[in-house]
Amino acid sequence: MRHGFLQFSLFLATASILLDIYVYNGFKPLLNKWSKTARLTLLYIYFGINIGVAVALLLSLTNAGKPPGMTVMHQWLLSIFITLLVTKVIFALVLLFNDAYRLIVALTTKKEDKINGEGFLPQRRKLVSKAAITAAAIPFASFWYAMLKGKYDYKVHKHTLYFDDLPEAFDGFTITQVSDIHSGSFDNAAAVQRGIDLANAQKSDLFVFTGDLVNNVSSEIEPYIHRFKQLKAPYGQFSILGNHDYGDYVQWPNDEAKKANLMKLHQHHRAMGFRLMLDENIKLEKNGQAISLIGVQNWGRGFIQVGNLDNALKGVNTNDFKILLSHDPTHWEEIVRYHPAHVHLTLSGHTHGAQFGVETDKFRWSPVKYRYLDWAGLMVEKGRHLYVNRGFGFLAFSGRLGIWPEITVLELKKGKPA
Known part of the structure; x- marks a missing residue:
């Protein structure tokens, strides 16, 4: 000790x-x-x-x-x-x-x-x-x-986002986002299945997962692979790593064991049908037009910083419409919003909204606000959008109060709000 x-x-x-x-x-x-x-x-x-x-x-x-x-x-x-x-x-x-x-x-x-x-x-x-x-x-x-009850009381948050330069073919394109599954914390498989069914029921064009599949070790997700494998979208399922996925919060017998754990986690992403993005990008094409989906490894203030946005942007044209998956919202706060490349929409998680707080139509508070500038929901600055998902799972405290587990549905629209 x-x-x-x-x-x-x-x-x-x-x-x-x-x-x-x-x-x-x-x-x-x-x-x-x-x-x-x-x-x-x-x-x-x-x-x-x-x-x-x-x-x-x-x-x-x-x-x-x-x-x-x-x-x-x-x-x-x-x-x-x-x-x-x-x-x-x-x-x-x-x-x-x-x-x-x-x-x-x-x-x-x-x-x-x-x-x-x-x-x-x-x-x-x-x-x-x-x-x-x-x-x-x-x-x-x-x-x-x-x-x-609260930790499995899944809520769907729907938002419509407007962009002048969105390709016309993607007008009305929908994205379902889930983040921070933290499978090692689950204690009710039937309740988890309800959340997965709710996410699938949104019938979005694209599904994205923005990191923290596990708490510490790759084996945590194994009892749930067949469940999360059910998540499907016409334009695919894409994922990134969060700070907990690297195994940094436990003491491994050696570096080889830690690396093997991470490689096993990569395999589990593939087994679930998720395309794990490691500082890379892919074009999503529709009716002859395309948008760029970009995924970075974790980069967070006070956490592991291995994600490289410049590497992830290689091959992306300046005028492309860009959607970035980045686990920690401080990456957007410190790098993405100031980057020469205009990233239209960044999707993050990480904060969990502290799993505790108050949210009403007119008032929102959580103790996590004293740590993060953007801790839940939508933030827009000079045409650059950030959405922070409140998390699907939970960690340490086995509960949620006021900040319920979230499934995000975003609809992209061309033009300006009516």
Whole structure:
């Protein structure tokens, strides 16, 4: 076990126990009429669950740095730990505000005016404990919904994009995009199949996948190859690699094993009927006209940077209509939108929208906005379009809340919006 991980584990364990003690004491006003046996039983159950989950998680993560990395079990333990932690923090915040008020009252109340039976601080009222439980129940229920249902609640996002220089033959051309499958996280094959069926039901002209087929190792996708092989489009199925596909987040026994894993993943793309694009381009022809589809390897700020747009553009004419597949939207932010070649549309993923947030017609927020300029949906700058898919799968936290898994359908139109 690495020294840094040990230090973090000890800090997390200490903080968690202190939080548990504080929270449990917040229940006490509601337990006055309980028998001593009942109170002890609740105490054992409460600390048994919280400490048990924390210990199981920390023990399981000691081996998560080697292939196959974090398994479904690891992610469920982490998700339950996060759910309990956030629930306890919300509960504790309500108590903290009340304790601050109690302290102010204690400091401003004369000794002779104190109510009999109270010590330095006024007694905590049952109403406060009930309010804390009510407040904590909201994240507790929401996170369980996210884990049990939200992560497979696929949504279709449809957009019509207008371009003056789109070849007439491609007016009305449709693209279905899926990104960030993260097959190593799946725990419900039937639910995954519903998502695949929904993508196929869009009957688009072209299907594209924009990276992160797996979490760490190529074998994760093997139980699902026959399912994703069902995705078909008249103009083909094309894919690229994402940062997780290179196997960088686990420690391999040697470089040869890591390279073999990546080559196996290339084979799996072919087995699914996906044309994997590695810094290259292809022309899609229709009625004597063509557009250029370009695919790059991963290039991301703070992540692996092996994609080369210049190499991918070789042979593409200046006036060609260009669609680029690039996993990380920071590639568009830092390179594509400033590149001499005018790339009309870039399709990305990577962010997952943090798998948590709020999206309405008038308001959109996710904590991932503090990391990425463009984290979900459409961005247009000087005629260059970027679309960031929210992801088909999930990673680490085995759930989605507010930012649901996405299937994107884009229709290309010639001209300007009416």
